[in-house]
Amino acid sequence: MRVLVVEDDRELGPAITAGLRTGGLAVDYASSLAEADLKVSVNRYDCVVADRGLPDGDALGLIGAWRRAGRTVPVLVLTALGAVEDRVAGFEHGADDYLVKPFALAELLARVRALGRREQHPRLPELTVGDLTLDVPSRRTRRGGVLLSFTAKEFAVLEALMLRAGAAVTRGELLERCWDEMADPASNVVDVVIANLRRKLGPPDLIESLRGVGYRIREPA
Known part of the structure; x- marks a missing residue:
């Protein structure tokens, strides 16, 4: 299972990447929306984990653009923005899951695996x-x-x-x-x-x- 982590925090991004790799996933890393968009255009991912506040904008805008372009890769939004209206906005823009910081790595790994299974083989556990x-x-x-x-x-x-x-x-x-x-x-x-x-x-x-x-x-x- 291959995952893309989109996070600009220089400590948190590598920590999430390392944690998911320890859980057995193949993980690529991007620190901006432009870099994430490029990687999704050339690689096949089973799931994308994206922070909202990136240096070049809100990840929800990119998720919405992917959905309008027909990209169905599952996206989990990982952010400190946890108000009800923030979560609702995430789903309205096409996110598949929404996890608020701070979070437990075990829960993130379980959610990512669940999204990946849904994409790969929803009827074949x-x-x-x-x-x-x-x-x-x-x-x-x-x-x-x-x-x-x-x-x-x-x-x-x-x-x-x-x-x-x-x-x-x-x-x-x-x-x-x-x-x-x-x-x-x-x-x-x-x-x-x-x-x-x-x-x-x-x-x-x-x-x-x-x-x-x-x-x-x-x-x-």
Whole structure:
């Protein structure tokens, strides 16, 4: 799951970014509306977390512009403006959620994940391929009824593959969905995670390598 944080506070912005990354999300960072607009135009995000008071204006104006342009990326407004009229204005401009500062990081992470699930697979809280089951809300994975343990990145890659079960998923698509903009597209980070997934999932192998393309998860023959 890939998230964009839009916050100009030099301490709070990096702290939110680090906190969400610790929670297993791929997070990009922008400190102005112009930078956020550019990043949303070139990257696919599952959720945007935006402060309202940015150096170049109120984020509600940008959210409204996105909605008028047909951009449906979920947006959570994170702001100190907590009056009823402020929250109402947020929803009227197209925000999907509104959280008032100060806030608990655990609550922010839960809200962001909920918005991301709504965008990715609103009717599929549980994904299944063969004897492998991935419970998205609880972030638990079982194969043959046995509970498996994965890192946050491994879980994200496995989820991306299972959402497209039977179809090819390129390395570029996995990088875009599961890593942030700091990832080096020439590195072997995807291959390393896939190797770890295969080892932990055990036989028979569910993940098929597609030479020159990427990977596909499928039910064993």
